[in-house]
Amino acid sequence: MKNAIAIAKKELNIYFATPIAYVMFTLFVVIGSYFFLRLLGAYEQASLMYMRFNAQEMVNRLNFQDAIFRNLFGNLGVILIFIIPFLTMRLVAEEKRQKTIELLYTSPVTSNEIVIGKYLAALFILFCALALTVTYPVLVQLVAKDPNGVEWRSVLLGYLGLFLMGAAYLAIGLFISALTENQMIAAIGTFVVLLMSWIIGWTASEAEGWVREVVTYLASVSHLDSFSKGTLELKDVVYFLSLVALGLFLSNRAVEAHRWS
Amino acid sequence: MIEVSRLVKSYRDLKAVNDVTFKVEKGEILGFLGPNGAGKTTTMRMITGVLPPTSGSVRVAGFDVFEHPMEVKRRIGYLPETPPVYTDMTVRAYLRFVAEIKGVARNRRESEVERVAAKTNCDKFVRRVIGNLSKGQRQRVGLAQALLNDPDVLILDEPTVGLDPAQIIEVRELIKSLAGKHTIILSTHILPEVVATCQRVLMIAQGKIVADDTLAGLQKAHAGAVTADGQMGPAPSLEEIFLKLTSA
Numbered sequence: 309m310k311n312a313i314a315i316a317k318k319e320l321n322i323y324f325a326t327p328i329a330y331v332m333f334t335l336f337v338v339i340g341s342y343f344f345l346r347l348l349g350a351y352e353q354a355s356l357m358y359m360r361f362n363a364q365e366m367v368n369r370l371n372f373q374d375a376i377f378r379n380l381f382g383n384l385g386v387i388l389i390f391i392i393p394f395l396t397m398r399l400v401a402e403e404k405r406q407k408t409i410e411l412l413y414t415s416p417v418t419s420n421e422i423v424i425g426k427y428l429a430a431l432f433i434l435f436c437a438l439a440l441t442v443t444y445p446v447l448v449q450l451v452a453k454d455p456n457g458v459e460w461r462s463v464l465l466g467y468l469g470l471f472l473m474g475a476a477y478l479a480i481g482l483f484i485s486a487l488t489e490n491q492m493i494a495a496i497g498t499f500v501v502l503l504m505s506w507i508i509g510w511t512a513s514e515a516e517g518w519v520r521e522v523v524t525y526l527a528s529v530s531h532l533d534s535f536s537k538g539t540l541e542l543k544d545v546v547y548f549l550s551l552v553a554l555g556l557f558l559s560n561r562a563v564e565a566h567r568w569s
Numbered sequence: 570m571i572e573v574s575r576l577v578k579s580y581r582d583l584k585a586v587n588d589v590t591f592k593v594e595k596g597e598i599l600g601f602l603g604p605n606g607a608g609k610t611t612t613m614r615m616i617t618g619v620l621p622p623t624s625g626s627v628r629v630a631g632f633d634v635f636e637h638p639m640e641v642k643r644r645i646g647y648l649p650e651t652p653p654v655y656t657d658m659t660v661r662a663y664l665r666f667v668a669e670i671k672g673v674a675r676n677r678r679e680s681e682v683e684r685v686a687a688k689t690n691c692d693k694f695v696r697r698v699i700g701n702l703s704k705g706q707r708q709r710v711g712l713a714q715a716l717l718n719d720p721d722v723l724i725l726d727e728p729t730v731g732l733d734p735a736q737i738i739e740v741r742e743l744i745k746s747l748a749g750k751h752t753i754i755l756s757t758h759i760l761p762e763v764v765a766t767c768q769r770v771l772m773i774a775q776g777k778i779v780a781d782d783t784l785a786g787l788q789k790a791h792a793g794a795v796t797a798d799g800q801m802g803p804a805p806s807l808e809e810i811f812l813k814l815t816s817a
Contacts (some may be wrong), residue, residue: 310669311669311670314666314669315670316782317666317669318655318658318662318666321658321662321666322655322657322658325657325659326657326700406651406653406655406656407649407651407653408654408655409653410614410619410628410647410649410653411649411653411667411714413619414617414618414642414645414647415642415667415670415671416639416642416643416670416671416672417670418639490783491694532788544690567619568621
């Protein structure tokens with residue numbers, strides 16, 4: 309574990325010494341803010357309209373969670389698909405290309421420690437990126453006249469969902485990075501896999517019976533949405549954590565295979 | 570200290586290393602010589618545990634590289650062909666990281682980094698980013714990294730590549746000063762380097778050992794063969810012996 313933390317610190321050193329972390333944060337916040345402002349505008353329009361027609365019933369039903377944050381988390385989830393490949397592409401591929409991986413192989417460090425260390429560093433970046441977007445619910449809370457304001461429990465659950473999904477995506481990206489020496493291939497491969505895991509959900513609406521059930525379960529979007537709604541279900545947690553475990557296990561196998569080839 | 574026995578590495582039909590056996594005693598500096606592609610790097614990578622051998626075994630300080638890799642890795646400092654440096658890190662951050670994964674205790678880490686940086690003359694550019702250093706400077710950072718935690722065994726793959734003549738002399742002096750305490754295998758195809766630093770020479774050609782002797786012993790063994798009239802000729806230079814043995 310000590311070695312894993314040493315490797316994580318090294319990876320973070322590189323993330324922040326190169327523009328990667330800053331570009332990632334900027335992209336995430338700029339695109340996230342765009343979605344947030346659009347959703348906020350739509351919320352404002354809707355509430356004005358209901359008030360003009362004196363639809364008290366509708367005004368009562370309007371709440372931040374359903375109107376803003378549920379959609380916002382869905383959108384942030386899509387941004388993660390575009391950003392995570394850039395976060396993970398370097399992790400192992402670049403070490404192979406620069407031959408620095410030999411340093412790790414000749415040091416008293418296990419393959420597991422290499423994988424866990426790199427993964428922890430990427431998780432930390434993901435955590436920071438998500439933490440930056442907490443400004444949105446804080447802003448809403450500050451300007452809201454509604455005495456109930458933001459439902460923090462639901463918002464935090466949404467963030468937990470985003471973090472778990474990001475964690476699963478990072479594990480997949482790490483594995484793909486461990487398969488190649490080429491960062492571009494790692495990035496594109498990861499992007500394709502993540503995008504597939506998202507859009508496979510679209511076919512669910514066309515399928516029937518057990519196929520529909522399976523496809524819905526496989527699609528990451530449905531699991532994220534159940535968090536964004538403000539519910540915590542075991543099956544969603546299990547889905548993301550098993551992807552994390554699978555990704556890390558395969559990464560470990562890929563590193564071992566490279567070590568002994 | 571290092572026992573290599575019947576080491577083989579084959580890539581399909583090609584035997585990169587073919588039945589190599591040798592021993593290095595504690596404190597000895599072994600010059601590992603051979604033309605490019607003879608199997609020097611492959612052998613060294615198998616000793617350090619980067620590359621699994623096809624057959625044969627390597628023992629370092631009594632530990633088998635395959636069965637107790639961690640024990641072996643704790644005792645080895647390795648400088649590969651290309652110095653394994655992270656180009657985005659500063660020299661100091663890099664050396665700190667290597668010290669950490671090599672298990673240097675936290676309270677000794679800073680002084681250990683200072684020590685190896687001073688020894689390899691890296692101390693003037695420890696604050697710079699490695700990507701901006703010259704090839705010779707990077708080579709010295711790679712050497713500094715190998716010296717961290719004061720390993721018993723040093724495996725140096727062409728340590729003077731890319732250095733200027735003054736630096737080459739410095740590095741040779743450094744390696745000589747390490748003799749006695751450390752066991753060193755030094756690969757090179759620069760012959761004067763061997764004459765200047767090594768007590769023993771191991772020559773390899775096409776994956777096989779063609780000579781394993783002291784420099785004086787080699788000269789003696791090959792002296793007679795040089796002249797045709799039966800007289801002992803002048804002691805041949807290492808170049809002559811090298812060309813004779815490796816061209817076969």
